[in-house]
Amino acid sequence: MTASLRASIVLAALAAGCDSGERPPAFVIPGPTVPSPLPTAAPYVWDSDEELSIWVNNPVTHGSVALEGDGAAAFIRIDRADREWVLRGPDLTLAVADVRTLRIRYRWRPDPALPGTAARTARVTAYFQTPGPVVSYDPIAQAAAIIELQPVDDWTDVAFIPGQYKPPIEITYCYLHSLGANRGVLDIDRLELVR
């Protein structure tokens, strides 16, 4: 190759402009699995002590989380809501389609010693693991739905509000996460996938 030919090739490449190198696709290293030891009485509803126990007793759940009560009266208690906690649901044997969000029955009692100016809510996020992408800008992102729990002494049903995803979606498992906010006690009596 002559020097003039080399120079011509360089000039032609510059004149055209070029790109090299592409962002490789992101991927996920899965976390621990949480097999479900029993089918739920109602499909995709966890209410009894045995069903709620799956959410509490697994290698992923952490924080000050405990199962209280027996039978249908059982509930999950998070008595240090000011610290980070995670409640991991069971792996669903087959991916569940047409899921819109997660609904919980809860009561939230902030610490009475909180200053009057403190926000008395508890912010919790529900994450859904999906077989496919939920948003184009991050194909491995988990679908997230958020709720600001208001203080209530009686059991109250509330559904998480979809965040960056557009329902319905197909999911393989879901979990709840809070980074911790106000001091207080959060009880969860029931969890249900809303379809």
Add this chain to the structure above:
Amino acid sequence: MQRLWLTLLAAAGILAASPARAQDPRAPRLEIGATFSGIVPIVIEDGPPIVAGAGPRVAVNVSRRLGLEGLADVLTGLESYGTTALYQTQLKYALRKTRAGRVVSFTVGAAGLAWYDRVHDTRVTRPDRSIAVYPGYRRFRVRPPTTLCAGLAREQIFGRRTSSYLAIQGYVGAVGGVAVRASVGLSFGIGGYR
């Protein structure tokens, strides 16, 4: 873009045919050097007031008066990831040469920008203890030389093989909108200047 290059080549042909005087310093076939530069955007309102750069410069002297130069400046002071570089090819025509080794030249050419990014691996451990892995990668982009540049260069030969280089040029186009670039540097003539 093609028209700009054709115009420059036509100008090169005319200028190369111009006669040189006997007392002119000899133009070595090849000069290699380095320059430090400052670019001041005049029209663009946002962005830094001045961008500094440094990089290599190569000149091939086609005749005693006409040369073809290529240069690249790695730019600093820009709000961008990775490395941004200015590259430029230009014709250099000697307007005036003195026995003392001073050469004043007119330069005209085209410039463009190139970028190099290196993004490292990112691993995010999620609350469910799964790990999202975003692999690292390298990326190189070159944009076409759509900026016209023209100006004056002053070279002072000292010693047999060395010359200083001082240039001021105006830019119109994608690089800085309307901008002025001043540069200083050193060149080494392969084969010597005298």
